Amino acid sequence: MGAGIAHAFVLAGAHVTIVERDEDAAAAARDRVEQAIDGSLERGLEADRASLVASLATATDAAAFAGCGLVVEAVPEDPALKAEALARAEAAIDETSVLATNTSSIGIGSLAGALARPRRFVGLHFFNPVPASRLVEVVVGDATDAQVVADAQGWVEALGKAAVTVRDSPGFASSRLGVMLGLEAIRMLEEGVASVADIDAAMELGYRHPMGPLRTTDVVGLDVRLGIAEQLEAELGERFAPPALLRRMVAEGRLGRKSGRGFYDYD
Known part of the structure:
Protein backbone atom coordinates (compact mmCIF):
# COMPACT_ATOMS: atom_id res chain seq x y z
CA MET A 1 0.00 0.00 0.00
CA GLY A 2 2.77 2.44 0.91
CA ALA A 3 4.57 1.76 -2.35
CA GLY A 4 1.32 2.30 -4.27
CA ILE A 5 0.77 5.66 -2.59
CA ALA A 6 4.35 6.69 -3.30
CA HIS A 7 3.95 5.64 -6.95
CA ALA A 8 0.80 7.77 -7.31
CA PHE A 9 2.49 10.89 -5.95
CA VAL A 10 5.64 10.37 -8.05
CA LEU A 11 3.53 10.18 -11.21
CA ALA A 12 1.77 13.39 -10.15
CA GLY A 13 5.11 15.21 -10.06
CA ALA A 14 5.81 15.21 -6.32
CA HIS A 15 9.16 14.62 -4.63
CA VAL A 16 8.57 11.56 -2.46
CA THR A 17 10.50 10.12 0.48
CA ILE A 18 9.70 6.63 1.74
CA VAL A 19 10.77 5.83 5.30
CA GLU A 20 11.00 2.12 6.10
CA ARG A 21 12.04 0.14 9.18
CA ASP A 22 15.47 -0.93 7.86
CA GLU A 23 17.71 -0.78 4.79
CA ASP A 24 16.39 -4.03 3.30
CA ALA A 25 12.79 -2.87 3.57
CA ALA A 26 13.70 0.51 2.08
CA ALA A 27 15.44 -1.15 -0.88
CA ALA A 28 12.45 -3.43 -1.42
CA ALA A 29 10.09 -0.44 -1.34
CA ARG A 30 12.17 1.40 -3.94
CA ASP A 31 12.16 -1.69 -6.16
CA ARG A 32 8.36 -1.95 -5.91
CA VAL A 33 7.88 1.70 -6.84
CA GLU A 34 10.35 1.52 -9.73
CA GLN A 35 8.61 -1.59 -11.06
CA ALA A 36 5.28 0.27 -10.83
CA ILE A 37 6.79 3.22 -12.72
CA ASP A 38 8.01 0.84 -15.42
CA GLY A 39 4.52 -0.66 -15.65
CA SER A 40 3.00 2.80 -16.09
CA LEU A 41 5.46 3.61 -18.88
CA GLU A 42 4.73 0.31 -20.60
CA ARG A 43 1.02 1.15 -20.52
CA GLY A 44 1.66 4.39 -22.38
CA LEU A 45 2.54 7.02 -19.76
CA GLU A 46 4.48 9.79 -21.48
CA ALA A 47 7.21 10.69 -18.98
CA ASP A 48 10.94 10.51 -18.50
CA ARG A 49 11.81 7.48 -16.39
CA ALA A 50 15.05 8.97 -15.07
CA SER A 51 13.22 12.07 -13.80
CA LEU A 52 10.53 10.01 -12.10
CA VAL A 53 13.05 7.75 -10.38
CA ALA A 54 15.15 10.75 -9.35
CA SER A 55 12.15 12.23 -7.51
CA LEU A 56 12.02 9.19 -5.18
CA ALA A 57 14.18 8.88 -2.06
CA THR A 58 14.25 6.26 0.70
CA ALA A 59 15.39 6.40 4.32
CA THR A 60 15.16 4.53 7.61
CA ASP A 61 14.77 7.53 9.93
CA ALA A 62 11.65 9.66 10.24
CA ALA A 63 13.93 12.72 10.33
CA ALA A 64 13.98 12.39 6.53
CA PHE A 65 10.43 13.78 6.53
CA ALA A 66 11.73 17.24 7.47
CA GLY A 67 10.58 19.70 4.82
CA CYS A 68 7.76 17.50 3.51
CA GLY A 69 4.40 19.23 3.06
CA LEU A 70 2.48 15.98 3.53
CA VAL A 71 3.35 12.74 5.32
CA VAL A 72 1.09 9.71 4.83
CA GLU A 73 1.41 6.90 7.39
CA ALA A 74 0.75 3.46 5.88
CA VAL A 75 1.84 0.92 8.50
CA PRO A 76 -0.34 -2.14 9.35
CA GLU A 77 -3.73 -1.75 11.07
CA ASP A 78 -2.42 -1.84 14.63
CA PRO A 79 -3.45 1.18 16.75
CA ALA A 80 -0.29 1.17 18.88
CA LEU A 81 1.99 0.79 15.86
CA LYS A 82 0.20 3.58 14.01
CA ALA A 83 0.30 5.90 17.02
CA GLU A 84 4.05 5.36 17.36
CA ALA A 85 4.70 5.93 13.65
CA LEU A 86 2.55 9.07 13.58
CA ALA A 87 4.25 10.54 16.66
CA ARG A 88 7.69 10.01 15.13
CA ALA A 89 6.60 11.57 11.85
CA GLU A 90 4.99 14.57 13.58
CA ALA A 91 8.19 15.24 15.49
CA ALA A 92 10.10 15.49 12.21
CA ILE A 93 7.83 17.96 10.38
CA ASP A 94 6.96 21.60 11.03
CA GLU A 95 3.66 23.20 12.02
CA THR A 96 2.68 23.96 8.42
CA SER A 97 2.90 20.33 7.28
CA VAL A 98 -0.02 17.92 7.17
CA LEU A 99 0.08 14.47 8.71
CA ALA A 100 -2.29 11.82 7.32
CA THR A 101 -3.13 8.22 8.11
CA ASN A 102 -4.12 5.58 5.58
CA THR A 103 -6.11 3.60 8.14
CA SER A 104 -9.19 1.83 6.80
CA SER A 105 -10.97 1.31 10.11
CA ILE A 106 -9.26 2.91 13.12
CA GLY A 107 -10.87 6.12 14.33
CA ILE A 108 -9.03 9.33 13.47
CA GLY A 109 -9.89 10.72 16.88
CA SER A 110 -8.21 7.87 18.72
CA LEU A 111 -5.01 8.29 16.70
CA ALA A 112 -5.09 12.09 17.09
CA GLY A 113 -4.94 11.70 20.86
CA ALA A 114 -1.22 10.92 20.68
CA LEU A 115 -0.42 13.98 18.52
CA ALA A 116 0.62 17.48 19.50
CA ARG A 117 -1.11 19.07 16.49
CA PRO A 118 -4.37 17.17 15.84
CA ARG A 119 -5.71 20.08 13.75
CA ARG A 120 -3.04 19.23 11.13
CA PHE A 121 -4.09 15.56 11.03
CA VAL A 122 -6.48 13.95 8.54
CA GLY A 123 -7.35 10.55 7.12
CA LEU A 124 -6.38 9.71 3.54
CA HIS A 125 -7.74 6.23 2.95
CA PHE A 126 -6.34 4.90 -0.32
CA PHE A 127 -7.58 1.70 -1.92
CA ASN A 128 -5.60 -1.28 -3.12
CA PRO A 129 -4.31 -1.44 -5.79
CA VAL A 130 -3.68 2.31 -5.57
CA PRO A 131 -2.90 2.97 -9.27
CA ALA A 132 -6.12 1.32 -10.46
CA SER A 133 -8.46 2.73 -7.81
CA ARG A 134 -9.94 6.21 -8.31
CA LEU A 135 -11.34 6.58 -4.81
CA VAL A 136 -9.66 8.15 -1.78
CA GLU A 137 -11.63 8.76 1.40
CA VAL A 138 -10.78 12.03 3.16
CA VAL A 139 -11.63 11.34 6.80
CA VAL A 140 -12.23 14.41 8.95
CA GLY A 141 -11.55 14.24 12.68
CA ASP A 142 -13.21 16.49 15.25
CA ALA A 143 -10.04 18.58 15.49
CA THR A 144 -9.08 18.62 11.80
CA ASP A 145 -8.70 22.15 10.44
CA ALA A 146 -10.99 23.06 7.52
CA GLN A 147 -8.03 24.19 5.42
CA VAL A 148 -6.35 20.82 5.95
CA VAL A 149 -9.48 19.14 4.61
CA ALA A 150 -9.46 21.40 1.55
CA ASP A 151 -5.75 20.74 0.98
CA ALA A 152 -6.32 16.98 1.26
CA GLN A 153 -9.13 17.13 -1.28
CA GLY A 154 -6.85 19.08 -3.61
CA TRP A 155 -4.05 16.54 -3.29
CA VAL A 156 -6.45 13.72 -4.15
CA GLU A 157 -7.64 15.57 -7.24
CA ALA A 158 -4.04 16.26 -8.27
CA LEU A 159 -3.47 12.50 -8.26
CA GLY A 160 -6.30 12.13 -10.76
CA LYS A 161 -8.51 10.49 -8.16
CA ALA A 162 -11.88 11.32 -6.63
CA ALA A 163 -12.20 12.43 -3.02
CA VAL A 164 -15.11 11.29 -0.86
CA THR A 165 -15.17 13.25 2.40
CA VAL A 166 -16.56 11.49 5.48
CA ARG A 167 -16.87 12.23 9.17
CA ASP A 168 -14.69 10.18 11.50
CA SER A 169 -16.69 7.07 12.42
CA PRO A 170 -15.89 3.33 12.69
CA GLY A 171 -15.06 1.97 9.25
CA PHE A 172 -15.85 5.34 7.64
CA ALA A 173 -18.03 4.73 4.56
Whole structure:
Protein backbone atom coordinates (compact mmCIF):
# COMPACT_ATOMS: atom_id res chain seq x y z
CA MET A 1 0.00 0.00 0.00
CA GLY A 2 2.77 2.44 0.91
CA ALA A 3 4.57 1.76 -2.35
CA GLY A 4 1.32 2.30 -4.27
CA ILE A 5 0.77 5.66 -2.59
CA ALA A 6 4.35 6.69 -3.30
CA HIS A 7 3.95 5.64 -6.95
CA ALA A 8 0.80 7.77 -7.31
CA PHE A 9 2.49 10.89 -5.95
CA VAL A 10 5.64 10.37 -8.05
CA LEU A 11 3.53 10.18 -11.21
CA ALA A 12 1.77 13.39 -10.15
CA GLY A 13 5.11 15.21 -10.06
CA ALA A 14 5.81 15.21 -6.32
CA HIS A 15 9.16 14.62 -4.63
CA VAL A 16 8.57 11.56 -2.46
CA THR A 17 10.50 10.12 0.48
CA ILE A 18 9.70 6.63 1.74
CA VAL A 19 10.77 5.83 5.30
CA GLU A 20 11.00 2.12 6.10
CA ARG A 21 12.04 0.14 9.18
CA ASP A 22 15.47 -0.93 7.86
CA GLU A 23 17.71 -0.78 4.79
CA ASP A 24 16.39 -4.03 3.30
CA ALA A 25 12.79 -2.87 3.57
CA ALA A 26 13.70 0.51 2.08
CA ALA A 27 15.44 -1.15 -0.88
CA ALA A 28 12.45 -3.43 -1.42
CA ALA A 29 10.09 -0.44 -1.34
CA ARG A 30 12.17 1.40 -3.94
CA ASP A 31 12.16 -1.69 -6.16
CA ARG A 32 8.36 -1.95 -5.91
CA VAL A 33 7.88 1.70 -6.84
CA GLU A 34 10.35 1.52 -9.73
CA GLN A 35 8.61 -1.59 -11.06
CA ALA A 36 5.28 0.27 -10.83
CA ILE A 37 6.79 3.22 -12.72
CA ASP A 38 8.01 0.84 -15.42
CA GLY A 39 4.52 -0.66 -15.65
CA SER A 40 3.00 2.80 -16.09
CA LEU A 41 5.46 3.61 -18.88
CA GLU A 42 4.73 0.31 -20.60
CA ARG A 43 1.02 1.15 -20.52
CA GLY A 44 1.66 4.39 -22.38
CA LEU A 45 2.54 7.02 -19.76
CA GLU A 46 4.48 9.79 -21.48
CA ALA A 47 7.21 10.69 -18.98
CA ASP A 48 10.94 10.51 -18.50
CA ARG A 49 11.81 7.48 -16.39
CA ALA A 50 15.05 8.97 -15.07
CA SER A 51 13.22 12.07 -13.80
CA LEU A 52 10.53 10.01 -12.10
CA VAL A 53 13.05 7.75 -10.38
CA ALA A 54 15.15 10.75 -9.35
CA SER A 55 12.15 12.23 -7.51
CA LEU A 56 12.02 9.19 -5.18
CA ALA A 57 14.18 8.88 -2.06
CA THR A 58 14.25 6.26 0.70
CA ALA A 59 15.39 6.40 4.32
CA THR A 60 15.16 4.53 7.61
CA ASP A 61 14.77 7.53 9.93
CA ALA A 62 11.65 9.66 10.24
CA ALA A 63 13.93 12.72 10.33
CA ALA A 64 13.98 12.39 6.53
CA PHE A 65 10.43 13.78 6.53
CA ALA A 66 11.73 17.24 7.47
CA GLY A 67 10.58 19.70 4.82
CA CYS A 68 7.76 17.50 3.51
CA GLY A 69 4.40 19.23 3.06
CA LEU A 70 2.48 15.98 3.53
CA VAL A 71 3.35 12.74 5.32
CA VAL A 72 1.09 9.71 4.83
CA GLU A 73 1.41 6.90 7.39
CA ALA A 74 0.75 3.46 5.88
CA VAL A 75 1.84 0.92 8.50
CA PRO A 76 -0.34 -2.14 9.35
CA GLU A 77 -3.73 -1.75 11.07
CA ASP A 78 -2.42 -1.84 14.63
CA PRO A 79 -3.45 1.18 16.75
CA ALA A 80 -0.29 1.17 18.88
CA LEU A 81 1.99 0.79 15.86
CA LYS A 82 0.20 3.58 14.01
CA ALA A 83 0.30 5.90 17.02
CA GLU A 84 4.05 5.36 17.36
CA ALA A 85 4.70 5.93 13.65
CA LEU A 86 2.55 9.07 13.58
CA ALA A 87 4.25 10.54 16.66
CA ARG A 88 7.69 10.01 15.13
CA ALA A 89 6.60 11.57 11.85
CA GLU A 90 4.99 14.57 13.58
CA ALA A 91 8.19 15.24 15.49
CA ALA A 92 10.10 15.49 12.21
CA ILE A 93 7.83 17.96 10.38
CA ASP A 94 6.96 21.60 11.03
CA GLU A 95 3.66 23.20 12.02
CA THR A 96 2.68 23.96 8.42
CA SER A 97 2.90 20.33 7.28
CA VAL A 98 -0.02 17.92 7.17
CA LEU A 99 0.08 14.47 8.71
CA ALA A 100 -2.29 11.82 7.32
CA THR A 101 -3.13 8.22 8.11
CA ASN A 102 -4.12 5.58 5.58
CA THR A 103 -6.11 3.60 8.14
CA SER A 104 -9.19 1.83 6.80
CA SER A 105 -10.97 1.31 10.11
CA ILE A 106 -9.26 2.91 13.12
CA GLY A 107 -10.87 6.12 14.33
CA ILE A 108 -9.03 9.33 13.47
CA GLY A 109 -9.89 10.72 16.88
CA SER A 110 -8.21 7.87 18.72
CA LEU A 111 -5.01 8.29 16.70
CA ALA A 112 -5.09 12.09 17.09
CA GLY A 113 -4.94 11.70 20.86
CA ALA A 114 -1.22 10.92 20.68
CA LEU A 115 -0.42 13.98 18.52
CA ALA A 116 0.62 17.48 19.50
CA ARG A 117 -1.11 19.07 16.49
CA PRO A 118 -4.37 17.17 15.84
CA ARG A 119 -5.71 20.08 13.75
CA ARG A 120 -3.04 19.23 11.13
CA PHE A 121 -4.09 15.56 11.03
CA VAL A 122 -6.48 13.95 8.54
CA GLY A 123 -7.35 10.55 7.12
CA LEU A 124 -6.38 9.71 3.54
CA HIS A 125 -7.74 6.23 2.95
CA PHE A 126 -6.34 4.90 -0.32
CA PHE A 127 -7.58 1.70 -1.92
CA ASN A 128 -5.60 -1.28 -3.12
CA PRO A 129 -4.31 -1.44 -5.79
CA VAL A 130 -3.68 2.31 -5.57
CA PRO A 131 -2.90 2.97 -9.27
CA ALA A 132 -6.12 1.32 -10.46
CA SER A 133 -8.46 2.73 -7.81
CA ARG A 134 -9.94 6.21 -8.31
CA LEU A 135 -11.34 6.58 -4.81
CA VAL A 136 -9.66 8.15 -1.78
CA GLU A 137 -11.63 8.76 1.40
CA VAL A 138 -10.78 12.03 3.16
CA VAL A 139 -11.63 11.34 6.80
CA VAL A 140 -12.23 14.41 8.95
CA GLY A 141 -11.55 14.24 12.68
CA ASP A 142 -13.21 16.49 15.25
CA ALA A 143 -10.04 18.58 15.49
CA THR A 144 -9.08 18.62 11.80
CA ASP A 145 -8.70 22.15 10.44
CA ALA A 146 -10.99 23.06 7.52
CA GLN A 147 -8.03 24.19 5.42
CA VAL A 148 -6.35 20.82 5.95
CA VAL A 149 -9.48 19.14 4.61
CA ALA A 150 -9.46 21.40 1.55
CA ASP A 151 -5.75 20.74 0.98
CA ALA A 152 -6.32 16.98 1.26
CA GLN A 153 -9.13 17.13 -1.28
CA GLY A 154 -6.85 19.08 -3.61
CA TRP A 155 -4.05 16.54 -3.29
CA VAL A 156 -6.45 13.72 -4.15
CA GLU A 157 -7.64 15.57 -7.24
CA ALA A 158 -4.04 16.26 -8.27
CA LEU A 159 -3.47 12.50 -8.26
CA GLY A 160 -6.30 12.13 -10.76
CA LYS A 161 -8.51 10.49 -8.16
CA ALA A 162 -11.88 11.32 -6.63
CA ALA A 163 -12.20 12.43 -3.02
CA VAL A 164 -15.11 11.29 -0.86
CA THR A 165 -15.17 13.25 2.40
CA VAL A 166 -16.56 11.49 5.48
CA ARG A 167 -16.87 12.23 9.17
CA ASP A 168 -14.69 10.18 11.50
CA SER A 169 -16.69 7.07 12.42
CA PRO A 170 -15.89 3.33 12.69
CA GLY A 171 -15.06 1.97 9.25
CA PHE A 172 -15.85 5.34 7.64
CA ALA A 173 -18.03 4.73 4.56
CA SER A 174 -16.11 2.37 2.30
CA SER A 175 -14.74 -0.14 4.82
CA ARG A 176 -18.04 -0.34 6.65
CA LEU A 177 -19.98 -1.16 3.48
CA GLY A 178 -17.26 -3.17 1.75
CA VAL A 179 -16.46 -5.34 4.75
CA MET A 180 -20.13 -6.08 5.40
CA LEU A 181 -20.57 -7.26 1.81
CA GLY A 182 -17.38 -9.32 1.98
CA LEU A 183 -18.31 -10.97 5.28
CA GLU A 184 -21.77 -11.90 4.00
CA ALA A 185 -20.21 -13.41 0.85
CA ILE A 186 -17.92 -15.52 3.04
CA ARG A 187 -20.88 -16.65 5.15
CA MET A 188 -22.73 -17.66 1.97
CA LEU A 189 -19.72 -19.71 0.88
CA GLU A 190 -19.47 -21.22 4.36
CA GLU A 191 -23.15 -22.23 4.20
CA GLY A 192 -22.83 -23.73 0.72
CA VAL A 193 -25.24 -21.23 -0.84
CA ALA A 194 -23.12 -20.92 -3.99
CA SER A 195 -19.57 -21.34 -5.26
CA VAL A 196 -16.86 -18.70 -5.06
CA ALA A 197 -17.14 -17.93 -8.77
CA ASP A 198 -20.95 -17.73 -8.70
CA ILE A 199 -21.07 -15.45 -5.65
CA ASP A 200 -18.64 -13.09 -7.33
CA ALA A 201 -20.45 -13.30 -10.68
CA ALA A 202 -23.74 -12.38 -8.99
CA MET A 203 -22.30 -9.02 -7.93
CA GLU A 204 -20.26 -8.44 -11.08
CA LEU A 205 -23.08 -9.18 -13.52
CA GLY A 206 -26.11 -8.28 -11.42
CA TYR A 207 -24.82 -5.11 -9.75
CA ARG A 208 -22.00 -4.19 -12.15
CA HIS A 209 -19.29 -4.43 -9.51
CA PRO A 210 -15.93 -4.54 -11.34
CA MET A 211 -14.79 -7.30 -8.98
CA GLY A 212 -16.78 -9.68 -6.78
CA PRO A 213 -16.54 -9.53 -2.97
CA LEU A 214 -14.48 -12.70 -2.60
CA ARG A 215 -11.89 -11.73 -5.21
CA THR A 216 -11.82 -8.26 -3.65
CA THR A 217 -11.04 -9.89 -0.30
CA ASP A 218 -8.16 -11.72 -1.97
CA VAL A 219 -6.80 -8.43 -3.29
CA VAL A 220 -7.18 -6.62 0.03
CA GLY A 221 -5.75 -9.58 1.96
CA LEU A 222 -7.76 -11.91 4.17
CA ASP A 223 -5.65 -10.95 7.18
CA VAL A 224 -6.32 -7.26 6.56
CA ARG A 225 -10.04 -7.87 6.16
CA LEU A 226 -10.07 -9.95 9.35
CA GLY A 227 -8.36 -7.16 11.28
CA ILE A 228 -10.86 -4.59 10.03
CA ALA A 229 -13.80 -6.85 10.84
CA GLU A 230 -12.53 -7.39 14.39
CA GLN A 231 -12.12 -3.63 14.82
CA LEU A 232 -15.65 -2.97 13.55
CA GLU A 233 -17.10 -5.77 15.67
CA ALA A 234 -15.58 -4.19 18.77
CA GLU A 235 -17.05 -0.79 17.91
CA LEU A 236 -20.30 -1.56 16.09
CA GLY A 237 -21.38 -4.97 17.33
CA GLU A 238 -21.75 -8.59 16.33
CA ARG A 239 -23.04 -7.90 12.81
CA PHE A 240 -19.36 -7.47 11.88
CA ALA A 241 -18.25 -10.71 13.61
CA PRO A 242 -15.77 -12.49 11.30
CA PRO A 243 -17.00 -15.86 9.94
CA ALA A 244 -15.15 -18.97 11.13
CA LEU A 245 -14.09 -19.68 7.53
CA LEU A 246 -12.25 -16.35 7.36
CA ARG A 247 -10.42 -17.04 10.63
CA ARG A 248 -9.47 -20.54 9.48
CA MET A 249 -8.12 -19.39 6.12
CA VAL A 250 -5.98 -16.70 7.77
CA ALA A 251 -4.65 -19.25 10.28
CA GLU A 252 -3.71 -21.52 7.35
CA GLY A 253 -1.82 -18.70 5.63
CA ARG A 254 -4.34 -18.39 2.78
CA LEU A 255 -4.18 -14.61 2.71
CA GLY A 256 -5.18 -14.00 -0.89
CA ARG A 257 -3.18 -12.80 -3.84
CA LYS A 258 -0.11 -11.83 -1.78
CA SER A 259 0.31 -15.40 -0.49
CA GLY A 260 -0.60 -17.09 -3.78
CA ARG A 261 -3.84 -18.56 -2.49
CA GLY A 262 -7.05 -17.30 -0.95
CA PHE A 263 -10.53 -17.86 -2.33
CA TYR A 264 -8.75 -18.21 -5.69
CA ASP A 265 -5.42 -19.82 -6.61
CA TYR A 266 -2.75 -17.39 -7.91
CA ASP A 267 0.22 -19.75 -8.30
